[in-house]
Amino acid sequence: MxxxxxxxxxxxxxxxxxxxxxxxxxxxxxxxxxxxxxxxxxxxxxxxxxxxxxxxxxxxxxxxxxxxxxxQPNPDNIQYMDRAKFVGEAQVEIGTIMAFSGPDGHEIPGIITEIAGDSVTVDFNHPxxxxxxxxxxxxxxxx
The missing domain is CATH 3.10.50.40 (Chitinase A; domain 3)
Structure with missing residues (x-):
């Protein structure tokens, strides 16, 4: 074998x-x-x-x-996005995992960790x- x-x-x-x-x-x-x-x-x-x-x-x-x-989690993998970018998409809620287009065109998963006013915090670190x-x-x- x-x-x-x-x-x-x-x-x-x-x-x-x-x-x-x-x-x-x-x-x-x-x-x-x-x-x-x-x-x-x-x-x-x-x-x-x-x-x-x-x-x-x-x-x-x-x-x-x-x-x-x-x-280890990388602070550079935390992104802040304008809530307006999520219009028409699924409910924007803390804990939601969404697919985003990466710079190379590949989809990368991100988890929504915080919503403050018009700012949505997305964590692209591996869960x-x-x-x-x-x-x-x-x-x-x-x-």
Whole structure:
């Protein structure tokens, strides 16, 4: 059986849990596993190091500190927008996650964290930034 090495194509299921045991995300909810190439930059180097050497059928719980998972919140990722820009869209409420067009044309999610008069504060940090997480991984295949 092939073990995971640099440049392996890995198909896996994962569940991301917070320290309190609540589930933040899971490929099981999406109905299909995730696939990526080791070393392609899609996941953190630290997380990749935990996967190296694993084989199809193996499972592991990987604890990651915030810095090695989704990073620390970056104050530069907090934007202030004119409330008028949201006219005709869904209700603008604190806690709403909306997709915005990034500078490169790709959509990026932002969460509305504050509304003050005509100013809407949008946080583009990953929702799990600043949190320690546990990845439960199940390796399905290694190519």
């Amino acid at each position: 092939t073990a995971i090495t640099e440049h392996s194509v890995v198909t896996l299921h994962f569940t991301i849990k917070l320290k309190d045991g609540s589930i933040a995300d899971s490929t099981h909810n999406m109905g299909k596993p995730a696939q990526f190439v080791i070393g392609d930059g899609n996941i953190s180097d630290n997380f990749e190091r935990h996967l190296i050497g694993m084989k199809a059928g193996e499972t592991k719980a990987v604890e990651l500190k915030a810095a090695d998972a989704f990073g 799990l930034a600043g949190q320690d997480v546990i990845f439960d991984v199940e390796i399905l295949s290694v190519e």
